[in-house]
Amino acid sequence: xxxxxxxxxxxxxxxxxxxxxxxxxxxxxxxxxxxxxxxxxxxxxxxxxxxxxxxxxxxxxxxxxxxxxxxxxxxxxxxxxxxxxxxxxxxxxxxxxxxxxxxxxxxxxxxxxxxxxxxxxxxxxxxxxxxxxxxxxxxxxxxxxxxxxxxxxxxxxxxxxxxxxxxxxxxxxxxxxxxxxxxxxxxxxxxxxxxxxxxxxxxxxxxxxxxxxxxxxxxxxxxxxxxxxxxxxxxxxxxxxxxxxxxxxxxxxxxxxxxxxxxxxxxxxxxxxxxxxxxxxxxxxxxxxxxxxxxxxxxxxxxxxxxxxxxxxxxxxxxxxxxxxxxxxxxxxxxxxxxxxxxxxxxxxxxxxxxxxxxxxxxxxxxxxxxxxxxxxxxxxxxxxxxxxxxx
Ligand SMILES: Cc1cc2nc3c(=O)[nH]c(=O)nc-3n(C[C@H](O)[C@H](O)[C@H](O)COP(=O)(O)OP(=O)(O)OC[C@H]3O[C@@H](n4cnc5c(N)ncnc54)[C@H](O)[C@@H]3O)c2cc1C
Numbered sequence: 351x352x353x354x355x356x357x358x359x360x361x362x363x364x365x366x367x368x369x370x371x372x373x374x375x376x377x378x379x380x381x382x383x384x385x386x387x388x389x390x391x392x393x394x395x396x397x398x399x400x401x402x403x404x405x406x407x408x409x410x411x412x413x414x415x416x417x418x419x420x421x422x423x424x425x426x427x428x429x430x431x432x433x434x435x436x437x438x439x440x441x442x443x444x445x446x447x448x449x450x451x452x453x454x455x456x457x458x459x460x461x462x463x464x465x466x467x468x469x470x471x472x473x474x475x476x477x478x479x480x481x482x483x484x485x486x487x488x489x490x491x492x493x494x495x496x497x498x499x500x501x502x503x504x505x506x507x508x509x510x511x512x513x514x515x516x517x518x519x520x521x522x523x524x525x526x527x528x529x530x531x532x533x534x535x536x537x538x539x540x541x542x543x544x545x546x547x548x549x550x551x552x553x554x555x556x557x558x559x560x561x562x563x564x565x566x567x568x569x570x571x572x573x574x575x576x577x578x579x580x581x582x583x584x585x586x587x588x589x590x591x592x593x594x595x596x597x598x599x600x601x602x603x604x605x606x607x608x609x610x611x612x613x614x615x616x617x618x619x620x621x622x623x624x625x626x627x628x629x630x631x632x633x634x635x636x637x638x639x640x641x642x643x644x645x646x647x648x649x650x651x652x653x654x655x656x657x658x659x660x661x662x663x664x665x666x667x668x669x670x671x672x673x674x675x676x677x678x679x680x681x682x683x684x685x686x687x688x689x690x691x692x693x694x695x696x697x698x699x700x701x702x703x704x705x706x707x708x709x710x711x712x713x714x715x716x717x718x719x720x721x722x723x724x725x726x727x728x729x730x731x732x733x734x735x736x737x738x739x740x741x742x
Contacts, residue, residue, distance in 0.1 A: 351536035367547035369695035371510035386522035390503030396656020398742035409713030417693030575609035
């Protein structure tokens, strides 16, 4: 057993932990990053990699928009393996009611400086010829992008390592509190700052963290370049209710630089199994085929699952953990952790360094939940109304 001292110890080498390590080392801190598997192997490897501005709440908008801008700044430095591409999102309206929602969304974005353009039915058909006929139109958000998340996480971990971060890969944090992180081989890492960035497993290290696993499935097809051209997301959540309590599916398709189409998405609480659920996959693909019938002819070559880290109010936990003055949270990103990883790191490092944060941090502070009532009080998962502007 050995003992080492750092300025900060981060548990979890997903995209969030890697981004935090890169940001903290930029401030001159001596950082240890501990990953039990390989870098970027958790939800980061399972995620869709849609970098998307969302407007479910002002706080969600602020975090996603700011982070998207950080991705734009980083994009030029990413290697081709990260497959960053600003393909834009098409929010698809199936009927006039959904077209009205597209119009509302456009106004919201336009008022806040996010380019967004309404497409007629004919414009949509020209932009995405494999969609079914008869759709009402769409909202194009051209600055949204896609990235290959595990490669992006590795890029951030390498930046952190080049700035002096010590990587502990294949090591698990067994306990983390009061300035000490105990590893599975008995090594002790001591630091005044401990960061829980283990995603959906966060409560294993910090009991009481209001995070639940929310399972998702994705399917990837064989290569057919140009089959899908933008990230496609249905606005039909208005009726299909990609709800917070029940199992749900929604149409979501992404063009990969490889020419493959990545198809999602499903959401399930209460399933701890990593296995593929054939009923969920069938429902998800049936939904996709409603929008894009031609998908049926593309061979699916792989199906996988992953766990999103869901919080009761759909906002991540970024900041100090009230019960332990050495402990900080960087978790709870649900279906937006690839998008918001860079902003999370910026907000967390600003708080730790006690400097001005680029956007207000208050909506994301863990202190908004009391640990004893987080899962039972008015903000509980059960009490949350379905508000399903959830994409992937
Ligand atoms: C199906 C699906 C689709 C998604 N699509 C998108 C999308 O399009 N856009 C988007 O922005 N987000 C998306 N997400 C969400 C996104 O993938 C996650 O929010 C993000 O990857 C979370 O990153 P993380 O670093 O917090 O967690 P993780 O990537 O899970 O990283 C946590 C790491 O901690 C490690 N770990 C766990 N326990 C320990 C321990 N005790 N000690 C050491 N290490 C430990 C794990 O091995 C893991 O590597 C999607 C998620 C899913 C499941």
